[in-house]
Amino acid sequence: MGRKAVEELDINAEELSTYLHAKHSVYMDYKGASYYITDANDQYWRAQDATQLNEKGHYIDASELVPTLSEFLTLPFLDGASVMDVFPEATFYASVKDEA
Numbered sequence: 359m360g361r362k363a364v365e366e367l368d369i370n371a372e373e374l375s376t377y378l379h380a381k382h383s384v385y386m387d388y389k390g391a392s393y394y395i396t397d398a399n400d401q402y403w404r405a406q407d408a409t410q411l412n413e414k415g416h417y418i419d420a421s422e423l424v425p426t427l428s429e430f431l432t433l434p435f436l437d438g439a440s441v442m443d444v445f446p447e448a449t450f451y452a453s454v455k456d457e458a
Contacts (some may be wrong), residue, residue, distance in 0.1 A: 359383075359394065359416065360453035362408070367450045371442060374450070375427055378403075383453040388436065388444050393420055394453070395430075395441065403430035405441075 362385040369377055378384060383396035385408060392408040394417050403424055406417035421435035432440045441448070 359396070360455045362392070363452040363454045365451070367452055369450055371445045374441070374445070375431065378427055381452070385451040385453060386441065386448050387451070388448040396453075397427075398423060401425065403427050405430075405435060 360383065367377070367384070374384075378395065378397075382400070383394065386393045386395055386405075394406045394408045395403070396406065397403050403426070404419055405421040407420040408417050410418045412418050421430070421433055424430045424433055431442050434440050434443075436444055
């Protein structure tokens with residue numbers, strides 16, 4: 359899990375899938391909430407609530423795991439809406455890894 363970049367991404371809805379395939383994760387802010395969208399072991403996709411941590415210090419899941427990115431992007435986990443549904447109102451940020 360990386361940290362949320364300060365500057366928002368300049369990306370459109372059509373570019374989001376390509377970006378996620380290349381970078382594997384992104385932060386999405388929507389209606390006062392922050393989500394970490396990521397793959398799990400380069401396969402399954404999910405969203406995690408970036409404001410809540412579990413006992414291991416990881417974000418808690420906000421969506422179920424699904425096997426493909428296209429399925430995830432249309433998964434209605436945001437009160438019946440998907441990432442693609444809320445894209446116009448959401449803000450996206452890169453997930454930045456700290457260099458050791």
